[in-house]
Amino acid sequence: xxxxxxxxxxxxxxxxxxxxxxxxxxxxxxxxxxxxxxxxxxxxxxxxxxxxxxxxxxxxxxxxxxxxxxxxxxxxxxxxxxxxxxxxxxxxxxxxxxxxxxxxxxxxxxxxxxxxxxxxxxxxxxxxxxxxxxxxxxxxxxxxxxxxxxxxxxxxxxxxxxxxxxxxxxxxxxxxxxxxxxxxxxxxxxxxxxxxxxxxxxxxxxxxxxxxxxxxxxxxxxxxxxxxxxxxxxxxxxxxxxxxxxxxxxxxxxxxxxxxxxxxxxxxxxxxxxxxxxxxxxxxxxxxxxxxxxxxxxxxxxxxxxxxxxxxxxxxxxxxxxxxxxxxxxxxxxxxxxxxxxxxxxxxxxxxxxxxxxxxxxxxxxxxxxxxxxxxxxxxxxxxxxxxxxxxxxxxxxxxxxxxxxxxxxxxxxxxxxxxxxxxxxxxxxxxxxxxxxxxxxxxxxxxxxxxxxxxxxxxxxxxxxxxxxxxxxxxxxxxxxxxxxxxxxxxxxxxxxxxxxxxxxxxx
Numbered sequence: 001x002x003x004x005x006x007x008x009x010x011x012x013x014x015x016x017x018x019x020x021x022x023x024x025x026x027x028x029x030x031x032x033x034x035x036x037x038x039x040x041x042x043x044x045x046x047x048x049x050x051x052x053x054x055x056x057x058x059x060x061x062x063x064x065x066x067x068x069x070x071x072x073x074x075x076x077x078x079x080x081x082x083x084x085x086x087x088x089x090x091x092x093x094x095x096x097x098x099x100x101x102x103x104x105x106x107x108x109x110x111x112x113x114x115x116x117x118x119x120x121x122x123x124x125x126x127x128x129x130x131x132x133x134x135x136x137x138x139x140x141x142x143x144x145x146x147x148x149x150x151x152x153x154x155x156x157x158x159x160x161x162x163x164x165x166x167x168x169x170x171x172x173x174x175x176x177x178x179x180x181x182x183x184x185x186x187x188x189x190x191x192x193x194x195x196x197x198x199x200x201x202x203x204x205x206x207x208x209x210x211x212x213x214x215x216x217x218x219x220x221x222x223x224x225x226x227x228x229x230x231x232x233x234x235x236x237x238x239x240x241x242x243x244x245x246x247x248x249x250x251x252x253x254x255x256x257x258x259x260x261x262x263x264x265x266x267x268x269x270x271x272x273x274x275x276x277x278x279x280x281x282x283x284x285x286x287x288x289x290x291x292x293x294x295x296x297x298x299x300x301x302x303x304x305x306x307x308x309x310x311x312x313x314x315x316x317x318x319x320x321x322x323x324x325x326x327x328x329x330x331x332x333x334x335x336x337x338x339x340x341x342x343x344x345x346x347x348x349x350x351x352x353x354x355x356x357x358x359x360x361x362x363x364x365x366x367x368x369x370x371x372x373x374x375x376x377x378x379x380x381x382x383x384x385x386x387x388x389x390x391x392x393x394x395x396x397x398x399x400x401x402x403x404x405x406x407x408x409x410x411x412x413x414x415x416x417x418x419x420x421x422x423x424x425x426x427x428x429x430x431x432x433x434x435x436x437x438x439x440x441x442x443x444x445x446x447x448x449x450x451x452x453x454x455x456x457x458x459x460x461x462x463x464x465x466x467x468x469x470x471x472x473x474x475x476x477x478x479x480x481x482x483x484x485x486x487x488x489x490x491x492x493x494x495x496x497x498x499x500x501x502x503x504x505x506x507x508x509x
Contacts, residue, residue, distance in 0.1 A: 032195075219252070241323070432472075
């Protein structure tokens with residue numbers, strides 16, 4: 001066996017690798033970049049693998065994560081890479097010749113590995129070749145030295161029948177990529193959901209720390225109508241600006257918000273959706289506790305649509321999204337009606353089961369919110385935001401600047417009066433609400449429409465904005481009471497708020 005090397009030119013400048021740690025990956029989407037490469041190599045070369053082995057090939061992908069060592073490895077037994085493909089894999093923005101599959105940008109290996117840790121290596125040997133190729137990347141060294149090439153090691157006289165690719169990442173702890181507890185479970189659950197089609201085919205096995213991943217497909221409702229069993233599932237075939245959307249929609253056998261929603265696929269791989277993350281446009285699904293939001297389910301194919309470079313969302317314009325929602329709304333109208341049929345004629349109330357289902361979806365989001373946990377820790381150790389002594393003056397000044405504001409007198413009485421101004425030119429870093437108390441019988445409020453909470457939970461939904469506004473009105477009144485009666489305990493103020501909330505009424509009443 002002999003060992004030699006060659007050089008691979010890397011452009012653009014090599015220090016750009018250090019910027020990839022700031023990408024907005026979630027751990028499972030970073031790992032998916034490696035799985036995409038493995039499955040693409042397998043599907044593109046399935047015929048050759050079958051020809052050599054004489055049987056239907058199967059792909060095995062093993063992911064090994066060692067928290068204590070701060071390492072992660074992804075190993076597959078697809079065809080492997082020859083010299084040309086290996087060199088291309090190390091070069092930025094060098095897509096493969098065939099970009100119709102899951103590997104199309106020529107970026108995934110580099111961005112994902114550099115996001116996970118500061119040092120990584122890749123080793124690959126192609127079936128039928130006697131040469132194994134290997135390369136090691138040290139991101140900090142690249143940033144410091146700015147080399148224009150990488151050295152690729154070559155081991156010759158390797159067994160011709162061996163075929164594999166292995167990616168090893170070191171130093172995950174240096175970038176705070178530490179996965180424990182529920183996050184590890186989430187990674188496995190998300191990967192199983194993303195590659196459900198591959199796993200269900202029986203052609204692909206994905207293991208995480210030796211645990212084989214599997215996907216539980218929710219049960220579709222089969223209604224017994226007389227002597228016939230009717231499955232509530234139908235095909236979808238629509239077009240938006242010449243781009244097709246194919247797939248199917250269904251009603252779940254049992255309502256479960258965690259599983260419901262539209263799940264968006266591209267080239268056999270889930271792009272957007274999965275547990276608790278189904279796409280639920282308001283126009284179709286309405287409120288989280290609605291019957292539609294509990295039971296309407298669908299898998300939609302966006303094969304010819306562009307995708308974000310991290311492959312975590314379909315790239316569409318606002319106009320395209322509106323047209324898509326409009327077309328889907330027409331397609332699933334009968335299913336929406338069927339989902340509500342059992343309670344027709346009654347006002348929909350939030351049932352215990354419905355509430356549990358809706359809150360279960362939020363539970364996962366809250367548990368995964370590390371920044372909220374960090375903020376809570378800081379607050380409970382005594383790190384409090386400072387009160388702005390001139391907030392009231394600022395509110396009055398800004399109210400004058402925003403021009404027309406909403407003035408309301410609660411209960412039609414002149415006391416107290418609330419003056420509300422909406423800020424659409426503020427930044428996301430500004431508070432959600434600023435309050436002023438310029439007079440004994442007046443409260444001034446500024447609502448920041450660019451606050452992350454508004455973006456995440458309101459968007460363009462005017463009914464959601466009304467709900468948020470009502471809650472903020474009550475908060476302002478409670479703060480007014482607290483300022484006038486500082487001796488009240490937190491529990492008493494909570495009951496004061498409860499009393500105010502009881503008197504609110506929706507628009508249609």
